[in-house]
Amino acid sequence: MDIQEVLSWTDEQVFAKTGKHLESLQKSILEGVWRHQDYQEIADENQRSYDHVKKEAWKLWKILSDVIGEDVKKSNVCSLLEQAEISNISNYGDCLQIGFGNGNINICGEQPRFPSSLNSGTSQNQSPIINLADAPELTNFYNRTTELSTLKDWIFKEQTRLISIYGLSEIGKSALTLKLIEQINREFDYIIWRSLSNTPTLSSLKTELKEFFAQSQLTPLPTLIDYFRNSHCLVILDDVENLFQSDALAGQYLKIYKDYGKFFKQIARNPHHSCVILLSWEKPREIATLEAENRPAKTLHLKGLGSQAEEICRQKGLTDEEKWPELIDLYQGHPVWLNIIASTIVELFDGSVSLFLADRKDIFVGDLEPIIESQLERLSELEKQASSWLASQNQAVDLSRKLDRREFSKSELWEAIQSLVRRGLVEKIAEEGRSQFLLNPVFKQYIQLHSRSLE
CATH class of the missing domain: 1.10.10.10 (Winged helix-like DNA-binding domain superfamily/Winged helix DNA-binding domain)
Structure with a gap:
């Protein structure tokens, strides 16, 4: 697809709607986005300040939103320009004919809208393409308002490209991430969850991800990072600890998976519009290095619940409510641990927390072993x-x-x-x-x- 044709067509539609042509800087912004440039690079080429380019880009997205009738953002425009294979554009009076593959779509009237085929199958972020086949079922979710707010700030305000959520087994990493997806899914074009429990090679994982992103595109892109630049993608990689050695210090890769470390660094260091979230029992070593370099990479150490864990005690029918905080503190607010211990309290003490805690000399481990x-x-x-x-x-x-x-x-x-x-x-x-x-x-x-x- 010729960017000049797209710029010309876009300029005509803007003029038809507003009576004004695109300004030269606005055209440069569109062309820069087509070439996967960020605002700083566009500013440098046009000898303008970063703030000025960002402000003009915001105005441009608003204009195009009014023209197209959809919520246009930088990531949407990039996807629009690169994914749509416009094979033939010709004017017929007040109508615009766009050829797609073997057929044509006619758009008529004073306020033409892009056909859904131009939207990467995502209806301009209205209907993201989601694959959660590998994700566990979300059965119980206990209030994690602070953690959810932190993650959303990292993703949208700080544009963090790589996030590691680590913590003890079954502490709630997957549940937190599923709740996050539920709240932010319409901000992405693609969302995919992949478990590394079967330890795929990096090559096979990349191929699988590229096939997922390419399914709604007419022209496949050469690399995974190209897809991350071209669209707003959210990738969750679960069970990352399976890439690491046992009997070794935390975060040391098995020899055949060392290339994953380089891949994670590439995600953080290369500019793009997407985010990859790693769920693991252990903090990957690359994250610590990237954070030290002030790269767009963040770590969330997920700990136990606080007072929110009282809901577990309530659901299990435990008594002696005044003792619940002591029980929660003893078992670190770990939701699975508390559920298991609560079942023991019901089984041995008819739900009495006071009787269970009568002898605090030792912490009962039992079925937690x-x-x-x-x-x-x-x-x-x-x-x-x-x-x-x-x-x-x-x-x-x-x-x-x-x-x-x-x-x-x-x-x-x-x-x-x-x-x-x-x-x-x-x-x-x-x-x-x-x-x-x-x-x-x-x-x-x-x-x-x-x-x-x-x-």
């Missing part, structure tokens, strides 16, 4: 030693102080604790102006009871 074990199985030997040492401490550890541990050096301990933090097993807290580190109390209890198997 399989979940805890699956998390601890991934630890390196160094992390296991550090976890055992942390479990033996009566208070949070200040790493700046001299340590009485001879099994490993201070640098090894720092490395191990940093890795445990990136798994969500150790929490950093502030005490007397110093950062201190505390092992998750449920894991601490388990480790104390099974220390021999971890040593």
Whole structure:
């Protein structure tokens, strides 16, 4: 498709609607978007300021919205220009004939509208193409207003390209992301959820994603980043921890999946209009590097619920409501842990939280063991030693102080604790102006009871 033909046609439609032709800067903005330029690049080429170009672009999208009758944005226009294969454009009086493939579409009248075929199958963000076949079912969702607000700000206000949501197994990462999709889906052209539980190669994943994006386009694009630039895409990659080694520090890739790390860096470093969200038990190392570089990459460490977890106690029919906050705090507000423990309280104490908490000397683990074990199985030997040492401490550890541990050096301990933090097993807290580190109390209890198997 010739951009000059599109510019000429667009100018005619704007003139028919407003009585004014497009200004030269407006044409440059359209042409720049066609060439995947950002506003700064367009500003530099036209010797204008970034703010001026952005302001003129906003005016242009408003004009085109009035002409087309749809909500036009930068991502929509880019998609429109690159996806529509206009094979023949000719005027017949007051009608415009556009040829598509083997047929023609006639648009007549003073306010022509683009045919739906020009909208990438998305009706200008009215009906995004969504594939959530790999997503788990959203059964229960507990209030995560703060986290949802943070994610929306990152995506729309800060235009973050790569987001990592990490946290303990079954803490609610998938539920949070599904709720996010529910609230923002109309802001995207494409949304796809893919689980990495079967550990596909990067090549096969890219091929699958490209096929998904290309299904509504007449001309396939060469690379995945081209699709990210051409449309507003949201990609969720779940179970990312399957790419990482067990028995190694957090976020270290298995040899055959090291190219994923380069791919994630490419997503953050290359300009485009899309967002990729990674869901993982562990924080990928690339994210820390990208954040240090001030790249558009963010990390959300998803922790347990606060008072919202009282809904779990209510649903389970627990009694002694005044004790619910203590129970929630004991089990870190983890929704699955609380559901399991609540079932135990019903089974053993007829729902009485007071009776369950009567002896607080030990934290009851019970049916939580399989979940805890699956998390601890991934630890390196160094992390296991550090976890055992942390479990033996009566208070949070200040790493700046001299340590009485001879099994490993201070640098090894720092490395191990940093890795445990990136798994969500150790929490950093502030005490007397110093950062201190505390092992998750449920894991601490388990480790104390099974220390021999971890040593």
